Amino acid sequence: MSTIPFQQAKLIELYCLEPVFFASRELSDTYYTEGVIGNYALTYALGLVNSPYRLQGQATGRPTYKEDLQPIARDFYILPASPLDKIAFRFERFNALSDAYWYSMTNNRVATAREDLPLQRQGKKPNSFRPSNFPQTGKLRMIERGNRFQTLVFGNSQLPDYIRLGKFMSKVKVNILNESSVNLLPEGEYQSQHYLNATDLPQQLETLAFDLISIPPAPIIKNLRFRGCAWQIDETIIPADLHFCGRGSSNE
Amino acid sequence: MSIQKLSSVLATTYENFPKGRFITLVVLRTTHSETIFRTEGSGEPMCSEFVQAGLEGENQKTIIQRLVMTKRKQIAPERRYGREHLRAHELLYTNSKDGSLCSLNTNSPCEMCVDCFLYGFAAGGGGAQKSRIWTEDAFSILPASDVVGDRTINAIYENGTMRDEKSNASTALNTSEYIKPGVHFLDVVTLKDVTADELRYVVGNILFTSRYGAVSSRVGRMENQILGVFGSITELPSSLELVQATYDVLGKPLEHPLNSNQLITASQQAIANWRNRRGVSVHLSEAELVNLIADVETHWSEAERDSFLKRLSQSYESFRQVAAEKKKTKSKGKNTPVEVES
Ligand SMILES: [Zn+2]
Numbered sequence: 332m333s334t335i336p337f338q339q340a341k342l343i344e345l346y347c348l349e350p351v352f353f354a355s356r357e358l359s360d361t362y363y364t365e366g367v368i369g370n371y372a373l374t375y376a377l378g379l380v381n382s383p384y385r386l387q388g389q390a391t392g393r394p395t396y397k398e399d400l401q402p403i404a405r406d407f408y409i410l411p412a413s414p415l416d417k418i419a420f421r422f423e424r425f426n427a428l429s430d431a432y433w434y435s436m437t438n439n440r441v442a443t444a445r446e447d448l449p450l451q452r453q454g455k456k457p458n459s460f461r462p463s464n465f466p467q468t469g470k471l472r473m474i475e476r477g478n479r480f481q482t483l484v485f486g487n488s489q490l491p492d493y494i495r496l497g498k499f500m501s502k503v504k505v506n507i508l509n510e511s512s513v514n515l516l517p518e519g520e521y522q523s524q525h526y527l528n529a530t531d532l533p534q535q536l537e538t539l540a541f542d543l544i545s546i547p548p549a550p551i552i553k554n555l556r557f558r559g560c561a562w563q564i565d566e567t568i569i570p571a572d573l574h575f576c577g578r579g580s581s582n583e
Numbered sequence: 584m585s586i587q588k589l590s591s592v593l594a595t596t597y598e599n600f601p602k603g604r605f606i607t608l609v610v611l612r613t614t615h616s617e618t619i620f621r622t623e624g625s626g627e628p629m630c631s632e633f634v635q636a637g638l639e640g641e642n643q644k645t646i647i648q649r650l651v652m653t654k655r656k657q658i659a660p661e662r663r664y665g666r667e668h669l670r671a672h673e674l675l676y677t678n679s680k681d682g683s684l685c686s687l688n689t690n691s692p693c694e695m696c697v698d699c700f701l702y703g704f705a706a707g708g709g710g711a712q713k714s715r716i717w718t719e720d721a722f723s724i725l726p727a728s729d730v731v732g733d734r735t736i737n738a739i740y741e742n743g744t745m746r747d748e749k750s751n752a753s754t755a756l757n758t759s760e761y762i763k764p765g766v767h768f769l770d771v772v773t774l775k776d777v778t779a780d781e782l783r784y785v786v787g788n789i790l791f792t793s794r795y796g797a798v799s800s801r802v803g804r805m806e807n808q809i810l811g812v813f814g815s816i817t818e819l820p821s822s823l824e825l826v827q828a829t830y831d832v833l834g835k836p837l838e839h840p841l842n843s844n845q846l847i848t849a850s851q852q853a854i855a856n857w858r859n860r861r862g863v864s865v866h867l868s869e870a871e872l873v874n875l876i877a878d879v880e881t882h883w884s885e886a887e888r889d890s891f892l893k894r895l896s897q898s899y900e901s902f903r904q905v906a907a908e909k910k911k912t913k914s915k916g917k918n919t920p921v922e923v924e925s
Binding site for chain 1 (some may be wrong): 823
């Protein structure tokens with residue numbers, strides 16, 4: 332029943348030339364990056380999906396993964412990238428600063444309107460002292476410079492030598508390690524070593540056991556034991572027919 | 584006119600969707616006074632990291648501790664420099680939500696000004712603009728141990744001594760680290776889909792910004808020089824790789840202070856082969872680079888600055904209208920440049 336849409340897969344290594352930050356989790360004022368790089372982020376970073384410089388209206392509140400990724404799903408697929416060694420993190424403090432000569436830290440916000448200060452002291456709430464709806468101070472847990480990740484790329488797209496990842500557009504080097512053919516294995520019970528995106532699993536796949544890394548926009552699965560057809564690329568075994576938004580409901 | 588040499592990688596107008604147009608600036612940043620780059624508060628050591636000394640031979644195996652000038656430490660003062668002039672020429676707009684003047688990091692980006700269009704903003708609700716100016720952490724050539732100094736700070740009482748009237752000794756004795764003058768950082772700055780005027784604006788911000796890091800009146804002086812300009816359809820090597828390649832070319836045991844000319848020659852040798860990299864279409868020659876800098880200086884000159892900045896600001900006009908219509912903002916604060924804040 333299964334055909335292989337991709338003949339070849341490239342094994343690539345991602346080398347972090349700078350610390351990489353994704354807001355995977357938040358604990359009070361600390362923002363945690365998990366030790367994994369999601370495949371949607373990688374697809375955008377590789378330039379395979381065009382995303383506008385300015386986000387407006389609906390696009391600001393709701394990402395458009397399905398609309399963006401499904402059109403290329405027949406030509407390209409990439410797995411989430413998993414760390415090669417034990418992953419190293421670093422913590423950094425961040426502080427928003429104003430370009431005004433006078434400023435003050437108020438409700439998680441840098442206020443610059445000095446004339447509002449007397450009002451604020453009287454318990455009134457001038458607009459410029461209202462709380463900010465995005466963080467202006469806190470701590471970041473980032474993937475440390477020098478970490479290496481690996482993943483598989485399906486399809487024939489040319490890959491750039493460098494990409495930018497995460498909120499701070501951190502520079503990451505892309506090294507192609509080798510290229511192998513994709514082989515179809517018959518229906519059976521398999522164990523997959525690779526990180527997988529939960530929403531990209533084919534609908535008919537029977538999952539027996541797995542570990543879950545809960546990150547936005549889609550949870551990552553590891554150590555998956557499954558029953559179904561499989562693809563084999565060298566030593567790697569993954570469920571067959573993986574493709575973007577395979578489970579259908581991905582936009583949350 | 585060497586800016587024309589870059590026309591294949593310049594945008595003719597701002598566009599909302601990316602195209603494969605990269606301009607890479609190789610920047611040499613040299614401290615001209617004591618400078619402080621810390622990630623944490625005072626008393627913490629200078630920002631530094633252990634990295635490979637170079638890319639070849641023994642240098643590849645040698646690990647040294649280099650000073651780091653983080654990307655955020657570069658971009659903030661450079662943006663501020665440009666914004667000072669936007670403010671002075673009344674080209675900052677008011678934010679439509681609370682009517683306040685465009686301001687960095689304060690929840691009130693105007694979404695309309697040159698800075699908002701180029702360096703981006705994130706705002707709750709209204710929208711977001713991705714930056715088209717991509718910076719990188721820059722590294723010192725020499726190891727941190729060679730270029731960091733220690734200073735002991737004595738807190739002196741009003742009577743000018745270390746003892747107060749009751750003869751109690753001052754306890755406020757502290758040592759603090761600083762980066763010595765004459766320290767070189769090499770850096771790669773990437774501009775994505777910029778127009779000729781946007782290029783002039785960004786290069787001006789880099790060339791004319793003269794203070795970085797923890798700022799007081801006596802520290803943080805830094806001079807920026809552009810050593811190379813490339814046009815390409817891909818990104819070029821990182822700041823770290825550039826520093827390592829330059830370190831390899833420099834060879835022999837190095838000492839602070841490094842001779843600037845030797846360093847410039849070495850880094851130019853290191854970037855010379857970037858010309859042959861996949862996707863690179865333009866590399867400005869030395870003469871063309873001189874022309875480009877002269878062009879930028881002319882546009883930023885007293886005589887031309889006002890018309891230059893206004894022309895650049897005007898170039899976003901049609902994109903501002905789209906934004907205003909979409910949001911159906913009240914006519915109140917719409918598109919009105921306001922007075923300079925004191
Ligand atoms: Zn603005």
